[in-house]
Amino acid sequence: MLLPVLGCLLLFALITWQVMVHGPLLRLDVRADGLVVGSGPGWLSAGLSDLGNTEVALPVLVVAMAYALRRGSRRDVLAAALAMAVVPALVVPLKLWTARPGPLDPSTGYFPSGHSSTAMVAYGGAALLLMPxxxxxxPVPVAVILTVATGAGLLLHGYHWPLDVLAAWLLCGALMLVTASCMRRSSSRTPGSRTDPS
Known part of the structure; x- marks a missing residue:
């Protein structure tokens, strides 16, 4: 588990560095954005990007938390809640520090994508809670589809650059790997999952 987490964080650091120094990846990012913005119907891309709104994603996580809590998975619910609480604590300072403008908006605060981060952690956390x-x-394929759909909507509608979305997925991918590991550990400690020595 440590190597995938480190891999995600190293790639995230590389992308962040490229954004800060306006490196070659940033130039590719601008070109890629020009190819996708405005593709497809605007109502669809706007609707997909809305999947990352807290008003949409958080209720999904809350319902999954309530269900898991009812089934007795208190530690797993706590792990999912902590992961969701960490998202703004990580993303907001990074947005302020990088001060990247949006593709169609000169104001700053677009890197990494908050909607992509919210979608990944809310839907991913819900999937982890419901899987047992x-x-x-x-649950996992559904969470992946919702997360990817959110990112696609953000790109097609011009709300974010491709690297904004990719960076959010890498950062929150590391967070979800840690969360999943914590949930597996807590599940292995529950009395029902222990096997008696024979």
Whole structure:
């Protein structure tokens, strides 16, 4: 688990450095953005980007937390809640520090994408909470689809640069790997999951 977390954080640091120094990755980012902005119907891209709004994503996580709490997964619920609370604590200072303008907006504060971060942690946390109780492994693919759809909507509508979204996924991917590891540890400590020595 440590290597994937470190890999995500190192790639995130590389992208952040490129954004700060206006390096070659930033130039590629601007070109890629020019190819995707405005593609597809505006109502669809706006709707997809709204999946990252706190008014949409947080209720999904809260419902999953309530369900898991009812099933007795208190530590897992706490881990998911802490992960969601960490998002603004990480993202807001980075937005202020990098002060990157948006593709269609000269005001700053676009790196990393807050909507992408919220979507990944809310839907990912909900999936982790529901997985032990799902008959099939559907929560994770659904969370991935919702997270990717949010990022696609943000790019197509011109709300964010591609690197803004990618950086959010890397940063919050590391956070979700740590959260998943904490949940696995807490589940292995529950009395029901222990096997008696024979």
């Amino acid at each position: 109780y799902a008959r099939r492994n559907w």
